[in-house]
Amino acid sequence: MASIPLRIGDHSYDVLIGPGVRTSLAEVVRRLGAKRAVVVSARPEEWVPDTGVETLLLPARDGEQDKTLTTVEKLCGEFVRFGLTRSDVVVSCGGGTTTDVVGLAAALYHRGVAVVHLPTSLLAQVDAGVGGKTAVNLPAGKNLVGAYWQPSAVLCDTDYLSTLPRRELLNGYGEIARCHFIGAADLRGLPLPDQIAASVSLKARIVEADERDTGIRHILNYGHTLGHALEKASDFALRHGEAVAIGTVYAGRLAGALGRIDEARVAEHQDIVEYYGLPAALPEETAPAALMRLMRHDKKAISGLAFVLDGPTGAELVDDVPHEVVARVLDRMPRAPLADLVDLVDTTDMARS
Numbered sequence: 090m091a092s093i094p095l096r097i098g099d100h101s102y103d104v105l106i107g108p109g110v111r112t113s114l115a116e117v118v119r120r121l122g123a124k125r126a127v128v129v130s131a132r133p134e135e136w137v138p139d140t141g142v143e144t145l146l147l148p149a150r151d152g153e154q155d156k157t158l159t160t161v162e163k164l165c166g167e168f169v170r171f172g173l174t175r176s177d178v179v180v181s182c183g184g185g186t187t188t189d190v191v192g193l194a195a196a197l198y199h200r201g202v203a204v205v206h207l208p209t210s211l212l213a214q215v216d217a218g219v220g221g222k223t224a225v226n227l228p229a230g231k232n233l234v235g236a237y238w239q240p241s242a243v244l245c246d247t248d249y250l251s252t253l254p255r256r257e258l259l260n261g262y263g264e265i266a267r268c269h270f271i272g273a274a275d276l277r278g279l280p281l282p283d284q285i286a287a288s289v290s291l292k293a294r295i296v297e298a299d300e301r302d303t304g305i306r307h308i309l310n311y312g313h314t315l316g317h318a319l320e321k322a323s324d325f326a327l328r329h330g331e332a333v334a335i336g337t338v339y340a341g342r343l344a345g346a347l348g349r350i351d352e353a354r355v356a357e358h359q360d361i362v363e364y365y366g367l368p369a370a371l372p373e374e375t376a377p378a379a380l381m382r383l384m385r386h387d388k389k390a391i392s393g394l395a396f397v398l399d400g401p402t403g404a405e406l407v408d409d410v411p412h413e414v415v416a417r418v419l420d421r422m423p424r425a426p427l428a429d430l431v432d433l434v435d436t437t438d439m440a441r442s
């Protein structure tokens with residue numbers, strides 16, 4: 090088991106990673122001094138560990154459709170009916186959308202009640218469940234209402250991952266792959282729990298330095314400018330991690346075109362993404378003009394087109410990248426039909442295949 094500390098003054102906590110770590114929940118709840126717990130779970134009841142205190146179990150669903158203020162209101166209503174107080178605890182169990190919405194309900198209830206996350210997807214274990222960002226969507230866009238609310242602990246039980254479909258694992262590998270370009274060592278060949286621990290450790294150091302995302306935390310969005318555009322342009326047929334992987338290859342090529350990195354480093358982007366079995370080409374179905382339009386609206390942009398790019402001193406946010414370079418590099422990206430890039434009907438259980 091790995092225990093990664095994340096230290097932000099009064100909001101410090103540990104992220105535990107390994108098989109069976111969810112059974113630490115009762116000890117975490119005991120240390121918090123909580124008398125009651127509400128567990129909001131998008132997973133079967135038997136996946137939820139004992140809390141050691143009086144518990145209300147609320148079923149939830151992963152997915153953007155339930156990441157709304159209405160869900161937050163319903164959850165808080167249930168907290169009231171159960172008699173949850175400020176010194177009790179909320180527990181989330183599920184993927185990143187569940188940790189996001191439950192985290193926000195905990196941040197708002199009684200102006201803040203402790204929350205413990207049990208992320209069950211690889212994506213949530215390496216990214217969404219760690220770092221305190223919580224949010225819900227509005228009809229106008231994703232994650233438009235949220236708060237920074239650090240959990241009291243994160244239990245990344247790697248046993249949860251053994252039943253994930255292959256594409257769901259790939260979704261998380263997209264975020265692990267981008268760690269290679271924002272300060273992680275070469276993670277290839279390491280056992281998955283070690284790759285998760287290295288990714289979480291990197292994120293913890295970045296969040297400690299910039300909890301509120303005013304500077305260095307931007308580098309976690311490596312590959313995300315094109316990645317977000319691809320998700321939208323493909324109507325979410327590309328999963329987040331797949332889109333980020335293509336965006337990572339593109340970010341390498343763009344950094345090369347701007348003279349920030351050499352050819353070997355550009356090629357390394359492709360090598361890493363392909364190592365994880367992730368797509369490295371643009372889907373033929375997406376029009377470059379639509380991608381350019383979507384990238385101009387990326388929320389990182391202060392003026393013009395903004396990308397997190399590798400360079401002589403590492404990755405950094407580069408604002409106002411010339412339009413013609415962005416378009417030329419996009420035009421030169423390899424292209425393939427979407428169905429050749431990802432297995433659109435994948436239901437394979439990777440652990441058993």
Ligand code: GLY
Nearest residue numbers: 216220222306309
């Ligand atoms: N997912 C990026 C961040 O936590 O800042």
